[in-house]
Amino acid sequence: MYENEENASFSRGAILGDMSRVLLIEDHQTVRDGLQLALTRQGHTVVAVATGEQGLERLHAAPSDVVILDLMLPGMDGFEVCRRIRALGDLPIIMLTARNDDMDVVAGLEAGADDYVVKPVQARVLEARIRAVLRRTSGESRRAGGEKSGPEQHAVLTIDREALVVSKAGVPVSLAPTELRLLLELSHTPGRVLSRQQLLEAVWEHGYLGDSRLVDACVQRLRAKIEDDSSAPVFVQTVRGFGYRFGPL
Amino acid sequence: MSGWRRAAARASGLRLRLLLAFALLGLTTTAVVASGSYFQARRVILQQAQDAAVVSLTNELATIYPLHKLPPTQRDLDMLAQRLSGRDGYAVVFYHDLRAQGLTVADPLTPELRQAVRNGRVAWQRVSRDGEPVLLIGTQLRIDRSGGASRPSGIEVYTVRSLVPEQQSIDRLATLAWVTGGLSLALAVLLALLAARGVLRPVRELGRAAQRLGEGDLTTRLTVRGSDELADVARTFNDTAGTLERQVGELRRMEADARRFVADVSHELRTPLAAMTAVTDVLDEEADRLPGDAGRAARLVSEETQNLTRLVNDLIEVSRFDSGTARLALDDIDVAAAVTATLRARGWIDRVHAELPPGIIARLDPRRLDVIVANLVGNAFRHGAVPVTVRLHAEPDWIVIEVADHGPGLDPDVLPHVFDRFYKAETARTRSEGSGLGLAIAWENARLHRSAGQRGSLVAGNASTGGAVFTLRLPRAAADQAATGGVR
Amino acid sequence: MTGRRATRALLAGGALLALLSASCGVRPSGVINGGPAPVGQSAGVGVYLVRHGELELTMRQSGAQPAPAETLKLLVAGPDEAERDQGFTSEVPADLLPVAAVTATTDPPGLAVTMSGAVTTLSATAVDQIVCTVTDAVAANGQGAVYSPVTLIGPDGTRGPRRCPIK
Numbered sequence: 001m002y003e004n005e006e007n008a009s010f011s012r013g014a015i016l017g018d019m020s021r022v023l024l025i026e027d028h029q030t031v032r033d034g035l036q037l038a039l040t041r042q043g044h045t046v047v048a049v050a051t052g053e054q055g056l057e058r059l060h061a062a063p064s065d066v067v068i069l070d071l072m073l074p075g076m077d078g079f080e081v082c083r084r085i086r087a088l089g090d091l092p093i094i095m096l097t098a099r100n101d102d103m104d105v106v107a108g109l110e111a112g113a114d115d116y117v118v119k120p121v122q123a124r125v126l127e128a129r130i131r132a133v134l135r136r137t138s139g140e141s142r143r144a145g146g147e148k149s150g151p152e153q154h155a156v157l158t159i160d161r162e163a164l165v166v167s168k169a170g171v172p173v174s175l176a177p178t179e180l181r182l183l184l185e186l187s188h189t190p191g192r193v194l195s196r197q198q199l200l201e202a203v204w205e206h207g208y209l210g211d212s213r214l215v216d217a218c219v220q221r222l223r224a225k226i227e228d229d230s231s232a233p234v235f236v237q238t239v240r241g242f243g244y245r246f247g248p249l
Numbered sequence: 250m251s252g253w254r255r256a257a258a259r260a261s262g263l264r265l266r267l268l269l270a271f272a273l274l275g276l277t278t279t280a281v282v283a284s285g286s287y288f289q290a291r292r293v294i295l296q297q298a299q300d301a302a303v304v305s306l307t308n309e310l311a312t313i314y315p316l317h318k319l320p321p322t323q324r325d326l327d328m329l330a331q332r333l334s335g336r337d338g339y340a341v342v343f344y345h346d347l348r349a350q351g352l353t354v355a356d357p358l359t360p361e362l363r364q365a366v367r368n369g370r371v372a373w374q375r376v377s378r379d380g381e382p383v384l385l386i387g388t389q390l391r392i393d394r395s396g397g398a399s400r401p402s403g404i405e406v407y408t409v410r411s412l413v414p415e416q417q418s419i420d421r422l423a424t425l426a427w428v429t430g431g432l433s434l435a436l437a438v439l440l441a442l443l444a445a446r447g448v449l450r451p452v453r454e455l456g457r458a459a460q461r462l463g464e465g466d467l468t469t470r471l472t473v474r475g476s477d478e479l480a481d482v483a484r485t486f487n488d489t490a491g492t493l494e495r496q497v498g499e500l501r502r503m504e505a506d507a508r509r510f511v512a513d514v515s516h517e518l519r520t521p522l523a524a525m526t527a528v529t530d531v532l533d534e535e536a537d538r539l540p541g542d543a544g545r546a547a548r549l550v551s552e553e554t555q556n557l558t559r560l561v562n563d564l565i566e567v568s569r570f571d572s573g574t575a576r577l578a579l580d581d582i583d584v585a586a587a588v589t590a591t592l593r594a595r596g597w598i599d600r601v602h603a604e605l606p607p608g609i610i611a612r613l614d615p616r617r618l619d620v621i622v623a624n625l626v627g628n629a630f631r632h633g634a635v636p637v638t639v640r641l642h643a644e645p646d647w648i649v650i651e652v653a654d655h656g657p658g659l660d661p662d663v664l665p666h667v668f669d670r671f672y673k674a675e676t677a678r679t680r681s682e683g684s685g686l687g688l689a690i691a692w693e694n695a696r697l698h699r700s701a702g703q704r705g706s707l708v709a710g711n712a713s714t715g716g717a718v719f720t721l722r723l724p725r726a727a728a729d730q731a732a733t734g735g736v737r
Numbered sequence: 738m739t740g741r742r743a744t745r746a747l748l749a750g751g752a753l754l755a756l757l758s759a760s761c762g763v764r765p766s767g768v769i770n771g772g773p774a775p776v777g778q779s780a781g782v783g784v785y786l787v788r789h790g791e792l793e794l795t796m797r798q799s800g801a802q803p804a805p806a807e808t809l810k811l812l813v814a815g816p817d818e819a820e821r822d823q824g825f826t827s828e829v830p831a832d833l834l835p836v837a838a839v840t841a842t843t844d845p846p847g848l849a850v851t852m853s854g855a856v857t858t859l860s861a862t863a864v865d866q867i868v869c870t871v872t873d874a875v876a877a878n879g880q881g882a883v884y885s886p887v888t889l890i891g892p893d894g895t896r897g898p899r900r901c902p903i904k
Contacts, residue, residue, distance in 0.1 A: 028520050034527030041531060098519055119519060120526035120558045196580050197587075197615065211616065212580040242581060295763065307775050314777025319796035320823050345788070347823070361768050369904075371771035375763060382763035389774040392783070392794065394876045399776040400783070400794050400903055416763045423762070 020134055023064040024048040025055040025081065026096065027073050031119070035068070038123030044130070052081035059088065065137070066130055069113070070096045071104055079111045086112030090176040092133040096121070109217030114178040115204060116214075132205035136177035152187070155249045157226060157235060159187055168226055178203065179222045182215075186236060186246040195243035219244060263452070267445040268438065275437025276430070283426040291419050298415045299373055299384060302337070306386050306408050307371065309333055316392060319402060320344060329406070338384075338410035344403055358407055362387055366405055375412065382412035451479040455486060467494035512568035518561045525554045563686040567670065570693040577614040577697055579726075584609045584618075584648055585641055591622045592639070601626060602638045609643045611725045617694040618723070621707070622650065624687040625719045629654040633717055643725065646700070650721040658711040667709045668692040691721075700724030783877070784812050785869040785903075786825040792865055792903055794873075795820060805839040805874035809850070812870045828863040830854065839871055847886040847898050848875060856891030864889060869901035 022044045026032040029050070036048045047064070049055050052073050058064075067085055071078030078095065085091055095108040095116035105116055114136075115129050151160040156169045164180060166173045175183065181203045186194060194202075196212035204214055219238075223230035237245055313329065321329075326342045330349035333340030341356065342349040357378045365372035366387040373386040387407040391399040454471060461469040469490055471483040529551040536547040569575045585605035592598045622639070629637040633654025640651040659667060666672045671685040691707055698705035705723040712718045781796035782803060797811060813834055816825040833854040842849045850871055856864075868887040875885070886898035 028524070030524035031520060031527065034524040038527050038531055041534075098516070098523075120523040120561075122555075123527055123530040126527075195582070197582060211578060213578055291763075299769075303771055310775045311777065315780040316777065316796060317780045317798055319779075319781070319783075319794055320820065320825070322819070359768075365768045365770055366774070369774050371774055372768050373771065374768045375766040377765050382765070391774050391776040392779045392796075393776045394873055398876070400873070401774075402779075403793060412763050419762060 020044050020065040020130065021063065022046045022066055022068060022130065023055060023058060024068045025050075025052060025073065025078075026068070026070040027051065028070075031070075035123070035126070039127065039130075042123065042127045052076035052078065052084075055081060056084055059085065059091075064091065066092045066094065066133055068094050068096060068126070068130075070098070071108055072098050079107055082108060082111035082113055086176070090137075090174065092137060092177055094126070094129055094133060105211070106213060106217070109213060110220075112176070112221065114176065114218075116211075128205070133177065135205075136181040136203070154187060154190065154235070154247070159183070166226070173225055175222070175225060178218055179225065182218050182222055183226070183236075183246075186244060190247045190249075191245060193239045193242045193245040199244065215244070264442075264445045264449055267448065268441045271437045271441030271444065272434060275433050275440075279430040279433040283430050287422055287426045290422050294415055294418055294422075295375070295412075298412065299375075299386075302384060302408070302410050303371060303373060303386055306333070306388070306406070310388070310390065310406060313390070316390070316402060321347075321404065323347060323349075326404075329404075333406060333408060338408050341407040341409065343405040343407075357383055357409060358385060358387070362407075363405070366407075369401065382416050384410045384412050386410070448479070451483065455479075455482060458486060458490075462490055462493070467497055508568055508571045511564060512572070515561050515564040515568060518557075519565075522554065522558050522561055525550075526558050529554050560686075563690055566690050567686055567693070570690075570697075575693070575697055578616065579612050580615055581610055581612050582615050582618075583607065584611050584613075584643075584650075587615055587618055588622055588639060588641060588650065591619045592626065594619075595623060595627070597626055597630075600630070600635065600637065602636045604638070604640045606641060606643075609641065609648060611643075611648050611723065613698055613723055613726075614694075617697065621691040621694050621721055622652070624691040625652040625721070628688060628719075629656075629717070632656060646725055647722050648725050650723075651718055652721075653712055653716055653718045655714075655716045658715050659709060659717045664709060664711075668707070695721055695723065698723045700726045782808055782811060783870065783873040784808065785866045785873075785901075786812075786816050786820060786827050787862055787866065788823070788825050790862075792862065792869060793825065794869075794903070795825065802877050803874075805850075805871055805878065806835045806837070808870060808874035809835045809839075809867065812866060827866065828860045829866050830859075830863075833859075839875060842888065845886060845898055847888060848872065849888045849890055851890040854891060855893040856889040856896045857894045859889070859896065864896050864899060865902055868897070868899050869903055872901050 022039055024032060024035055024039070024046055026035065026048065027050050032048045032050065036046045039046045047058055047062075049058055053076055055067070055069070059067075069078055069081060069085075073081065082093055082095070085093055092115075093113045095105075095113045096119055097104050097108065097116055098119050108116060114133055117126055117129055151158050151163075151165075158165075158167045158170075160166070161184060166175055166180065166183065182199065185199060185202050196215040199215050200206045200212065203218075206214075219236055220230070223233050223236055226235055227233045234249065235246060237247070239245055309332075313332075318325070321344050326344055326347060326349040330340045330342040333342070340349075341358065357376055359374060359376060362372055362374045362385055366389055369389060369391070371386070371388040373384060376383050376385060385407060387405060390402045390404040390406060392402050393399050451471075451474070458469045458471050467490060470487050473480050473483045473487065532547045532551040536544045536551070538544070539547055566575075585607045588603070588605055589598065592601055592603065626637060626639065629652055633656030636655060638651070638653045640653070642649050663672075668688050668691075670689045695705040695707040701724075703724060705721070707722075708720045710718050710720070779796055780798070782799045784795050784797060785792050786795050787793065795816070797817075803811075812827065813829055813831060815827040815829075815831060833852055833856075835850055836853045837851045840849050840851075841847070848871060850867065852867075859867075867889060871887050872885055886900050888895055888897040888899075
């Protein structure tokens with residue numbers, strides 16, 4: 001096919017070694033068609049649906065690697081869809097927000113989204129975000145791999161960088177890929193403060209000027225899972241005016 | 250401050266004038282009335298005292314007659330003097346150069362009085378003796394000759410009577426007059442103060458209301474009291490404020506409608522643009538392979554879609570500023586690193602001369618800083634000339650970023666309008682990257698940063714060496730917070 | 738503008754106050770003339786003598802009012818001792834006596850006194866002494882007016898008619 005012939009030349013998705021399966025939930029048909037066309041050309045397998053209900057149905061029927069989710073949906077709204085997908089598991093979610101509205105972004109991140117893009121969005125920007133999110137899911141890690149082997153023990157927290165498993169007091173903790181990456185990044189240098197912008201670059205692979213609220217929202221979710229009391233965090237601590245650090249324990 | 254002081258001076262000026270006018274009026278009236286009655290009373294008191302003394306003396310003298318012997322002997326004179334002397338004073342009796350003996354006090358008689366007495370009249374005079382007022386009454390003793398004629402006997406009788414009791418009465422009157430005057434002055438001042446308050450309070454209220462109105466509180470109204478001229482002014486003020494409020498409300502409603510319309514249109518445009526933008530990459534990739542006109546057309550559509558997207562995004566951004574829904578997403582950043590990232594992201598890092606001292610931390614919205622710096626540098630490249638300089642320096646509470654170019658600078662006519670929306674500096678503005686909103690958005694973004702009531706600013710000007718200089722000042726709130734913050 | 742006006746007002750007020758305080762209390766006055774000096778009866782006989790060249794009334798005590806001619810005799814007798822001590826003199830010669838009662842004349846209306854001695858050589862003061870003493874005595878007896886002119890008649894002629902110069 002035409003698409004397959006061109007695949008090798010410009011599908012940077014190939015570095016993942018596998019075509020990713022993208023679920024696109026977008027109610028506007030032209031936008032849906034346009035994004036589907038563009039992402040398909042990038043080498044993804046795109047399943048496009050118009051409503052949240054259809055999207056959830058689709059997820060039950062066949063697995064996906066990443067969800068692109070419009071927040072403004074008829075019927076069940078994007079936030080609710082986001083929460084339900086998050087309840088199913090650690091599937092990465094990228095929000096599409098029609099308005100660059102702060103309330104929408106914050107609410108979406110709180111609902112569990114990993115990243116967001118503002119419409120209108122160019123295909124290559126969306127593609128870059130998808131790849132970044134997917135890299136977090138894969139075992140590939142730019143920083144956290146290699147040097148150390150075997151699980152690390154941080155008080156009651158056990159972090160296995162190779163198996164990408166985190167357990168607390170022996171009980172495995174289920175972390176979304178972005179949360180896991182964030183934890184790996186912070187725990188790699190315990191006690192050292194990392195700024196939000198540094199974390200955005202390292203975890204989200206955004207340019208320098210990303211939205212720091214992504215970090216804050218993700219930290220909140222991470223704390224809810226690994227801290228005993230998320231209002232008095234022990235593992236992921238805030239250093240006001242600078243950023244976050246792991247420990248000291 | 251000067252306005253307040255001016256207002257205070259104005260109020261006190263009016264108060265002072267009213268006070269002076271009342272005080273002067275009270276003082277004058279009191280002075281005229283008090284001094285009039287004082288002089289009148291003094292005249293009456295003295296006249297009564299004098300008349301009584303004269304009558305008393307004449308009555309006394311009537312008992313001396315008939316005279317038996319002339320010339321009188323010294324003893325006669327002494328006896329006469331003794332007889333005429335009493336509680337109120339003493340008598341001096343002369344017979345030519347003969348004089349009643351036994352007087353030790355100095356003789357206060359004046360030559361003019363003696364002359365008047367020699368002329369055959371009863372005469373009196375008030376003189377001051379050792380600072381005490383004294384009444385002198387003098388007369389001849391004449392001897393009756395029938396037919397209404399009389400002959401002088403050569404005996405002159407004077408009584409010297411102290412006027413101290415009268416002086417005391419008059420002094421009491423004077424004291425009373427002074428006290429009355431003082432009281433009425435105090436009363437006048439009090440009345441003046443009351444009147445001034447009565448007049449000034451509405452005036453002050455009017456001033457305050459006018460100031461509030463001027464500051465934009467169009468709901469300001471005055472309470473109308475009474476039906477005097479000030480009440481008329483208050484009523485007129487209320488009517489004016491009401492009209493103003495209605496008209497401004499109307500204008501605001503129309504403006505809000507217009508802005509909402511722009512915002513709605515922009516949002517509506519977003520959906521088709523989202524679809525188009527999604528496929529511009531496809532168009533770009535295919536354009537090279539499409540033959541001739543089709544390829545050019547594809548590139549054109551792609552390019553203009555991106556321009557249109559930028560314009561719509563800018564419009565939406567502006568409408569968010571207008572509706573007041575723009576919010577800061579604050580973060581503590583290294584400003585130099587942020588500016589460098591902006592320049593690098595747009596491929597300008599090698600074309601810009603940047604002086605960015607590291608280690609300047611500020612708490613601000615990195616995305617908005619990016620928008621501002623990108624707009625300023627982009628503007629410098631479009632309208633100015635290389636080299637473009639970006640300089641950063643820090644003040645205790647502020648960071649300052651200067652973006653300068655070496656072009657011809659900004660025309661003085663243009664200068665006040667550079668931050669206007671869609672302002673066309675060049676009449677034949679090239680349809681280029683600029684949406685015409687870039688500098689307006691940069692300006693709004695700068696002002697969105699606030700600290701302790703002070704706002705960030707973006708100012709355009711020209712350097713002394715030529716070329717435009719845009720100076721961005723943002724509050725450095727983060728430095729303060731970092732100093733007081735700690736590990737949570 | 739306002740300041741200058743206020744200053745002027747203050748100055749005016751100050752001047753007014755100064756004026757008021759300056760005219761306080763009892764001020765010395767000039768001589769005030771009342772009615773005529775009191776006049777009373779005399780119980781003696783009036784005789785005009787001279788003192789320091791001036792005509793001066795003296796009063797002699799007596800029981801009843803004597804006739805004018807008798808009074809003239811008292812004048813001719815001159816000042817008594819006490820009067821002399823006080824500097825009274827008389828220029829009427831001691832030998833000049835009235836030879837008859839004082840009579841009233843009609844043309845001109847007045848009084849006439851006939852003297853025993855020469856009258857033309859009498860000093861003016863002596864004439865005045867006689868004229869005044871005579872008119873007072875006549876008035877005291879209710880026989881004529883004080884202002885009546887008096888003519889002195891002597892063997893050598895007449896003096897007058899003349900009025901008493903004392904008012």
